[in-house]
Amino acid sequence: MIxxxxxxxxxxxxxxxxxxxxxNMYTCGxxxxxxxxxxxxxxxxxxxxxxxxxxxxxxxxxxVQNFTDIDDKMIKRASEEGVAVKELGDRFIEEYxxxxxxxxxxxxxxxxxxxxxxGDIIETIKILVEKGYAYEADGDVYYExxxxxxxxxxxxxxxxxxxxxxxxxxxxxxxxxxDFALWKAQKPGEPAWESPWGKGRPGWHIECxxxxxxxxxxxxxxxxxxxxxxxxxxxxxxxxxxxxxxxTFARYxxxxxxxxxxxxxxxxxxxxFFTVRDILKKYDPEVLRFFxxxxxxxxxxxxxxxxxxxxxSALERLYNTLYAMExxxxxxxxxxxxxxxEYLIALRQNRERFIQNMDDxxxxxxxxxxxxxxxxxxxxxxxxxxxxxxxxxxxxxLELGRVLGFFYKFGNGELLDDEIQKKIEERxxxxxxxxxALADRIxxxxxxxxxxxxxxxxxxxxxxxx
RNA sequence: GGCGGCAUAGCCAAGUGGUAAGGCAGAGGUCUGCAAAACCUUUACCCCCAGUUCGAAUCUGGGUGCCGCCUCCA
Numbered sequence: 001m002i003x004x005x006x007x008x009x010x011x012x013x014x015x016x017x018x019x020x021x022x023x024n025m026y027t028c029g030x031x032x033x034x035x036x037x038x039x040x041x042x043x044x045x046x047x048x049x050x051x052x053x054x055x056x057x058x059x060x061x062x063x064v065q066n067f068t069d070i071d072d073k074m075i076k077r078a079s080e081e082g083v084a085v086k087e088l089g090d091r092f093i094e095e096y097x098x099x100x101x102x103x104x105x106x107x108x109x110x111x112x113x114x115x116x117x118x119g120d121i122i123e124t125i126k127i128l129v130e131k132g133y134a135y136e137a138d139g140d141v142y143y144e145x146x147x148x149x150x151x152x153x154x155x156x157x158x159x160x161x162x163x164x165x166x167x168x169x170x171x172x173x174x175x176x177x178x179d180f181a182l183w184k185a186q187k188p189g190e191p192a193w194e195s196p197w198g199k200g201r202p203g204w205h206i207e208c209x210x211x212x213x214x215x216x217x218x219x220x221x222x223x224x225x226x227x228x229x230x231x232x233x234x235x236x237x238x239x240x241x242x243x244x245x246x247x248t249f250a251r252y253x254x255x256x257x258x259x260x261x262x263x264x265x266x267x268x269x270x271x272x273f274f275t276v277r278d279i280l281k282k283y284d285p286e287v288l289r290f291f292x293x294x295x296x297x298x299x300x301x302x303x304x305x306x307x308x309x310x311x312x313s314a315l316e317r318l319y320n321t322l323y324a325m326e327x328x329x330x331x332x333x334x335x336x337x338x339x340x341x342e343y344l345i346a347l348r349q350n351r352e353r354f355i356q357n358m359d360d361x362x363x364x365x366x367x368x369x370x371x372x373x374x375x376x377x378x379x380x381x382x383x384x385x386x387x388x389x390x391x392x393x394x395x396x397x398l399e400l401g402r403v404l405g406f407f408y409k410f411g412n413g414e415l416l417d418d419e420i421q422k423k424i425e426e427r428x429x430x431x432x433x434x435x436x437a438l439a440d441r442i443x444x445x446x447x448x449x450x451x452x453x454x455x456x457x458x459x460x461x462x463x464x465x466x
Numbered sequence: 467g468g469c470g471g472c473a474u475a476g477c478c479a480a481g482u483g484g485u486a487a488g489g490c491a492g493a494g495g496u497c498u499g500c501a502a503a504a505c506c507u508u509u510a511c512c513c514c515c516a517g518u519u520c521g522a523a524u525c526u527g528g529g530u531g532c533c534g535c536c537u538c539c540a
Contacts, residue, residue, distance in 0.1 A: 010470090028540080036540085043540050072538075155536075161468045162536060204538085226540025233539095256540075257471090263533065266540095294489075295479065300472075300533070310478060310490040317489080320503060357480090365480050369488035376488095379504050436499055443501080454502050461503080 002057065002359045004222075005298060007230060007253040008154055012361055015252065017221045023059045025051065025222035026212040026250070028229055029111070031068040032092035033077040035275040036099060038288070038303055039259040039266055043226050045289055046256045046297045046362075048105045049404055050222075053358050056403045064215045065108040067093055070115050071204050075190055085191050089113070099276045102285045104405045110215050114207040118193045121202045121210045124244055125182045125195075133243040137173035139185025139198045145178035148239040154253060155231035162231075180236055182206050205236035209249070213241060223250035227258055257300045259292075266303075274303065283308050289405055290315045293364040318401070319463070321375040322410055324382060325394040327461040332387045340389050343381055347396060350374050354400050364404060371401055383457065416462065420451055424460055427453070 002015040017023045027047045030036050036044075047065075054061050068074070069089035078085040093113075100107075114121075125141055128134040133147045145151050145159060152158050163178055174180075181203035186192035192199040212220060218241070225234065234253060241249035258265060261272035279288060282305075291311035295301045350370050357366035378385075378393050385393075401407040416424075427442040443453050450465040 030540080039540050041540090155469080157469060157536065164467070164536085228535075228539055231536065258534070258540080260533080265534075268539095291478095298471095299479090302478090307478065307490095313491085314478095314489045317503095324503075363480075366487075369480070372488055376505090382504085431499080434499075440500070452502075454504095455498075455500095456503075457497090463503095 002054075003361050004252050004254065005361050006251075007234075007255050010156070013252070017059065018219060018251065021059055023054050023061045023222065024216040024220040025061065025224065026064045026066075026208070026216055026220055027223070028208055028225035028233065029065040029067050030092075030096060031071060031073055032089045032096060033073045034092060035095055035277045037266065038274045038276060038279060039226065041099075041103060041276045041288065042259045042292050042297075042301070043224075043256045044100060044105045045103060045292050045405070047224055047254075049293065049364060050224075050254070050362055051106070052403050052405065053362060057355075057359075062216060063108045064110045064112065064212065066208060066211050067096070067111060067113045068204065068207065069093070069113045070191065070201055079189070086115070089115070095277075099280070102280060103276065103289055104285065104408055112211045112215065114202065114211075117207065117211055117214065118202065120214055121206050122183075122193075122195050124206065124210050124213075124240070125202075127244045128182065128240065131243060133239075134182055135175070136197050137175075139200060140173055140181060141183035141197055142174050142179040143182050143236070143240060143243075144175065145180070145239065146176060148243050150242065151178075151239050152235065154235045154238055157231070180205060180232065182240070205233055206240055208233070209237045209241040209244075212237075212250075213245070218245045218247045218249075220250050222252045222254060224254040224256070227255045230255055255298070257296075257298045260300055260302050261304070263302055279308075283312065286406060286409070287312045287315055290368075293404055294368060296361075296363060296365055298361075315406070318371060318375055318397075318406070319410070321378060322394070322397065322407065323461060323463040324456075325378065325390055325397070326411065327456070328382055328385075328390050328458060329387060329394065331458045332385065332390055340381075340385055343377065343385065344389060344392065346377055347374065347393060350377070351396055351400065358403070367400070367404065371397065374400075416451070420446065420449070424453065424462070428460065431455075 003012045004015045005012045025047070027043070030040055051061050051063050067089065070085060074085050074088060078088045081088065097107075125134060128143065129136065129141065134141050134143050152162065159178055163176075182205075183195060183197055183200050184203060185197070186199040186201065190201065192201055212223065223234065223237075230253075238249050260266065261274070264270065264272065266272055266274070276288070287308060288311075291303075291308055292301070294311065294314075350373055354367050354370040357363045357370065360366075374393065374397050378397075382390070398407055398410065423442055423446055427439045430436070430438040430442065446453060447465070452463050452465055454461045454463070
């Protein structure tokens with residue numbers, strides 16, 4: 001039984017999708033005006049794992065993540081750079097996929113763009129106006145928060161409390177500070193589309209309501225995003241969607257914890273801002289993924305180079321084990337000895353434990369510890385295992401690791417080229433002749449080329465330097 | 467002012483009523499031509515005080531410290 005912490009109820013609930021074995025999920029993607037940062041990455045990686053895991057558990061997952069390609073930030077950046085908003089969006093969508101691919105974040109089934117759904121957005125706004133939830137004011141259209149009786153149910157605030165802290169920008173034509181824009185009238189130089197209220201563009205919140213419902217239906221199973229989306233973004237999505245349809249918008253809302261720098265929120269003004277693009281210059285993307293998944297997704301985590309180095313060492317340990325398995329799979333003789341029943345039972349139990357941990361609100365930290373347990377058991381007993389047991393272990397470790405998005409680069413037919421293979425043989429001859437100077441020189445040479453040699457009782461084992 | 471989160475070894479981090487997973491780093495050891503990897507051993511008054519309980523890191527109350535949301539933000 002999978003349990004999910006639902007922001008709506010603030011508790012872990014048993015996960016029961018609307019349709020048996022089918023899950024519809026939507027997450028709010030990036031605004032494509034720049035490269036994405038490590039905080040964004042945490043959200044994308046988290047939902048990538050959740051999606052993988054649900055599939056692993058046999059669900060048919062339909063996953064949608066949008067691109068916000070029209071809003072204030074887009075307009076501002078485009079004009080700064082002297083390019084069209086469309087051009088800016090195209091460019092950073094491309095850059096998004098470069099980073100996401102590197103991090104092993106799989107593509108959503110659909111990545112809709114706001115600007116390609118203007119017609120749908122207008123239709124939904126029309127419905128909200130007709131139903132009396134929205135009003136036009138001078139070319140703008142606002143949603144009247146007070147009309148929606150459940151407003152605040154996600155962020156657990158009531159309107160009066162929210163209103164006390166609300167800020168009204170001068171020049172806004174809202175009737176109430178808590179009202180928010182569904183449609184904004186065009187300002188000079190801004191991109192705009194024709195609408196019943198004149199030329200303009202959509203507000204931020206409406207796009208997600210519209211695209212979620214268009215591709216996944218009026219009621220979806222899981223809606224997620226970053227922690228600061230709870231209010232107002234997701235609150236507003238609920239208000240818009242549920243007012244329009246009269247149905248529950250999303251049954252489980254999931255929010256990822258913050259990624260902090262020195263225990264503080266990352267912000268451009270503090271200068272503690274890291275893009276994924278920058279970090280990948282120094283660290284393997286898989287290390288970043290490992291680092292993120294070492295903590296529970298809802299806990300705040302701190303990002304630092306020291307922690308990245310710790311993550312790198314830890315991941316390396318798993319890889320060492322994988323290399324050892326690969327090596328032994330080739331050299332192990334069958335009928336090794338020992339009763340390996342017990343070992344295989346423990347392996348199965350570990351696999352079960354992994355599932356239990358992940359079932360419990362996707363506890364990746366616990367799940368990772370199982371990976372290490374499997375590795376230790378194997379390292380301890382590897383010289384006594386049959387080929388079959390070794391293969392089974394490798395299979396399990398790879399299978400479970402890949403649910404978390406690890407090990408994708410492993411074992412895809414990386415063959416040593418002949419030249420390197422010859423060097424290894426040459427070194428073996430030198431070792432036999434006790435010409436250790438030559439042997440060490442060859443080992444160093446290969447290291448230069450990124451190939452690490454390790455001598456073991458069953459022969460030379462090699463791995464690629466990361 | 468309203469709402470919420472966190473505090474576990476040198477560092478990171480699970481655990482949420484039965485006496486502390488896992489990783490990194492350190493020390494010692496085994497193995498080894500050397501190296502590497504691996505394995506073994508070793509390191510915790512679970513922020514403080516009071517309470518509930520046969521029993522609390524885990525529940526309750528009160529402190530202390532840190533962080534967040536309520537405003538564009540993942």
